[in-house]
Amino acid sequence: MRQSRFYAFVFVAPALLMLVAILGWPLLSAVLLSLQDVRSVGSEGSWVGLANYRKVLSNTAFWNASWLSIVWVVANAAVQTVLALAAALVLNQRFPGVRIARTWIILTWIVPTVVVVMIWRWLFSTSGGMINPLLIQIGIIDRPIGFFSSTWSAMATLVFINSWRWFPFIALMMLAGLTRIPSDLYEAARIDGAGTIKRFTRITWPLLAPTLGVLVIVGTLLSFNVFDIIWLLTSGGPAGGTRTLPILIYETAFKGYRLSEAATVAVLASVLLMAFAFFATRSLAKQGDER
Amino acid sequence: MRRSLTTLLTSAALLLPVSAWAAPVEITLWHMEQPPHRVERIQQLMDEFNAAHPDIVVSQEPQNWGEIYAKAPAALSAGAGPDMLFAIPDFTPILKDIGALTSVADFVTELDKKHDFLDSALESYTYDGGVWAVPLYNMSMNLWYRKSVFAEAGLEVPTTWADWKAAAEKLSSDQTYGIGLPANKQLYTDQTVYSVMANGGATEIYDENGKLRFDNPQTVAAYEFYADLQKLSPPDNTSWTWGEAESCFASKSCGMILQFSVISSYDTQAEGDANDLGVAAIPHAEGESQHNTIAYPNAVMMLSTDEAKRKASEKFVSFLLEPENYGRFLNMEPGLFMPVTADGAEAESFWNDATVQKYRSQIETVIANSGNGKLFGFTSGRVFPAIAAISAQNILAETLQAIVVGGKTAAEAVSDGQARMNEVSE
Numbered sequence: 001m002r003q004s005r006f007y008a009f010v011f012v013a014p015a016l017l018m019l020v021a022i023l024g025w026p027l028l029s030a031v032l033l034s035l036q037d038v039r040s041v042g043s044e045g046s047w048v049g050l051a052n053y054r055k056v057l058s059n060t061a062f063w064n065a066s067w068l069s070i071v072w073v074v075a076n077a078a079v080q081t082v083l084a085l086a087a088a089l090v091l092n093q094r095f096p097g098v099r100i101a102r103t104w105i106i107l108t109w110i111v112p113t114v115v116v117v118m119i120w121r122w123l124f125s126t127s128g129g130m131i132n133p134l135l136i137q138i139g140i141i142d143r144p145i146g147f148f149s150s151t152w153s154a155m156a157t158l159v160f161i162n163s164w165r166w167f168p169f170i171a172l173m174m175l176a177g178l179t180r181i182p183s184d185l186y187e188a189a190r191i192d193g194a195g196t197i198k199r200f201t202r203i204t205w206p207l208l209a210p211t212l213g214v215l216v217i218v219g220t221l222l223s224f225n226v227f228d229i230i231w232l233l234t235s236g237g238p239a240g241g242t243r244t245l246p247i248l249i250y251e252t253a254f255k256g257y258r259l260s261e262a263a264t265v266a267v268l269a270s271v272l273l274m275a276f277a278f279f280a281t282r283s284l285a286k287q288g289d290e291r
Numbered sequence: 292m293r294r295s296l297t298t299l300l301t302s303a304a305l306l307l308p309v310s311a312w313a314a315p316v317e318i319t320l321w322h323m324e325q326p327p328h329r330v331e332r333i334q335q336l337m338d339e340f341n342a343a344h345p346d347i348v349v350s351q352e353p354q355n356w357g358e359i360y361a362k363a364p365a366a367l368s369a370g371a372g373p374d375m376l377f378a379i380p381d382f383t384p385i386l387k388d389i390g391a392l393t394s395v396a397d398f399v400t401e402l403d404k405k406h407d408f409l410d411s412a413l414e415s416y417t418y419d420g421g422v423w424a425v426p427l428y429n430m431s432m433n434l435w436y437r438k439s440v441f442a443e444a445g446l447e448v449p450t451t452w453a454d455w456k457a458a459a460e461k462l463s464s465d466q467t468y469g470i471g472l473p474a475n476k477q478l479y480t481d482q483t484v485y486s487v488m489a490n491g492g493a494t495e496i497y498d499e500n501g502k503l504r505f506d507n508p509q510t511v512a513a514y515e516f517y518a519d520l521q522k523l524s525p526p527d528n529t530s531w532t533w534g535e536a537e538s539c540f541a542s543k544s545c546g547m548i549l550q551f552s553v554i555s556s557y558d559t560q561a562e563g564d565a566n567d568l569g570v571a572a573i574p575h576a577e578g579e580s581q582h583n584t585i586a587y588p589n590a591v592m593m594l595s596t597d598e599a600k601r602k603a604s605e606k607f608v609s610f611l612l613e614p615e616n617y618g619r620f621l622n623m624e625p626g627l628f629m630p631v632t633a634d635g636a637e638a639e640s641f642w643n644d645a646t647v648q649k650y651r652s653q654i655e656t657v658i659a660n661s662g663n664g665k666l667f668g669f670t671s672g673r674v675f676p677a678i679a680a681i682s683a684q685n686i687l688a689e690t691l692q693a694i695v696v697g698g699k700t701a702a703e704a705v706s707d708g709q710a711r712m713n714e715v716s717e
Binding site: 040041042043121124125126127128143144145146147148149150151154233234235236237238239241251253254255256257 | 360361364365367368385388389391468474475476477525526527528529530535538539542544545679680683684685689692693695696697715
């Protein structure tokens with residue numbers, strides 16, 4: 001028994017070492033960097049202990065960025081879940097062209113981010129864009145508006161664009177969950193006189209919940225770390241209104257030349273995400289056991 | 292058999308040092324002129340240089356401005372940096388700070404005697420007892436408009452802030468924004484804001500002792516004026532970069548814009564009527580007598596510590612600055628890059644380009660305007676490395692956004708701006 005455990009360790013060791021090298025070393029480097037005062041890439045730094053942590057935690061920019069990250073994640077989760085669920089329910093029906101629809105819905109997800117940004121930047125532009133004239137024509141506004149001009153409208157527009165990009169992917173995941181629900185459950189419910197809403201609340205929603213739980217965890221982690229769309233469209237502006245933690249980390253490291261401070265924010269963000277992932281997976285496992 | 296083997300080995304032994312001696316010196320240039328036509332023009336010049344100098348092989352690796360601030364220090368630290376790297380003034384202190392630069396004062400003195408550099412171009416790279424890069428080309432901000440649109444509105448070219456605002460108001464209609472000014476937290480806004488500051492007596496960010504003097508009445512007045520004027524711009528100007536302003540002008544949606552050059556986009560995307568394209572100096576505040584502007588003298592830093600590579604790099608830069616080559620180098624983007632040398636400004640190779648000939652009067656105006664070119668943080672003859680962080684974090688633009696988006700008064704925003712500058716300078 002002891003010998004077989006030894007061999008098991010031997011066989012697992014290469015994979016473990018690889019994991020340590022790939023995941024552990026960069027994380028450890030970030031922690032070590034956060035304990036120094038390195039300013040720019042290539043420059044030397046000295047040990048400062050927890051000074052960076054004290055500085056970051058007393059900086060309003062960090063708390064603002066943390067709050068905006070939460071707003072960003074929650075808003076994206078809400079919009080994407082609603083859109084994805086609606087799309088998944090439609091795609092779960094039988095109608096002509098459903099196979100084509102299931103394939104082409106992921107188009108927005110496979111388009112490169114930079115193309116997505118160019119398309120939406122142009123559509124929202126006040127000189128030559130299509131959205132403003134459309135809104136004027138249907139009488140919603142009387143003068144062109146700047147979608148990235150105020151902090152709240154910039155955040156809302158970014159959430160919309162990011163959700164537009166990601167909801168089809170989540171819809172497909174949900175569709176996979178929906179197709180696993182046995183159709184005879186719906187048949188039985190229909191025979192018992194259950195209407196559409198009751199079938200949804202009593203069968204679809206409870207049986208889809210585990211899939212949704214996993215999607216919430218993965219989606220939160222993915223949304224939290226979104227950098228490209230925000231940076232390319234607003235660079236964290238206007239007036240810091242879309243400066244989430246990833247944007248703050250980048251700005252601090254490569255625009256403010258405070259690499260160690262940026263590493264500190266990154267370590268704190270990682271701790272936050274790891275704590276979220278830990279509690280969320282535990283909660284999911286507990287719910288699974290209860291079921 | 293043994294004899295032929297001996298002959299072969301002897302020949303090889305003799306040839307080896309010869310071939311080693313004959314190996315050309317290979318040098319690499321990193322630049323941020325990414326558009327394909329610019330890369331192609333640089334390659335043409337490199338091919339000519341390589342053909343004329345068999346002992347040197349120079350090659351290029353285009354980079355981009357978004358990454359280079361992080362990439363270059365990392366590459367140099369890893370010993371994988373280039374031998375030459377294009378720069379703007381606020382990039383140089385970063386590399387100087389990590390010890391990657393040595394002064395090129397002697398080389399610049401030699402070139403200055405031969406070509407006569409613009410003083411303002413040299414000033415931005417001359418501090419701390421050295422010259423840290425060789426100026427290559429200049430870019431200066433100007434006011435662009437259409438003469439026919441001004442004539443139709445009965446407007447003269449504005450020279451003061453009051454005239455400027457009145458003109459923008461008159462040009463504003465349902466179809467046109469009077470002026471296209473950016474209010475994004477981005478470099479373009481830094482440039483336009485500083486252009487207005489420099490015309491309102493707020494040129495100096497630092498005093499003679501190196502203390503920040505951003506928070507002063509002239510700066511506040513400049514921000515007040517800018518914040519007021521930008522209200523006549525498209526409402527999405529808080530996310531504008533250079534391209535949006537050019538498109539707005541090209542599509543006639545904006546009556547005027549501040550831009551380094553619009554010649555290329557006007558020629559290809561708009562009417563292309565050289566007689567109708569107007570360019571003027573940026574209007575100044577009442578009471579000021581001189582039109583100033585922001586000017587970016589771009590330069591090349593010499594990074595190699597290897598003597599042979601350094602000499603080879605110097606030969607290549609000298610080649611570029613020779614009048615017969617220099618004009619072709621500048622005209623990799625006609626109308627945008629202006630000469631920084633006296634003989635370059637007269638070079639046939641510059642003025643013979645078809646686009647330059649077509650827009651000659653505009654280009655002459657741009658060159659004349661650049662004579663009063665200033666760059667924030669590089670005006671007092673002393674450069675403080677913190678200007679790199681102030682510039683990189685776009686604090687001039689951030690201050691404007693505090694007014695335009697945050698609703699602060701100009702005085703509050705400028706006071707906060709100075710506090711931010713102090714914070715990033717620590």
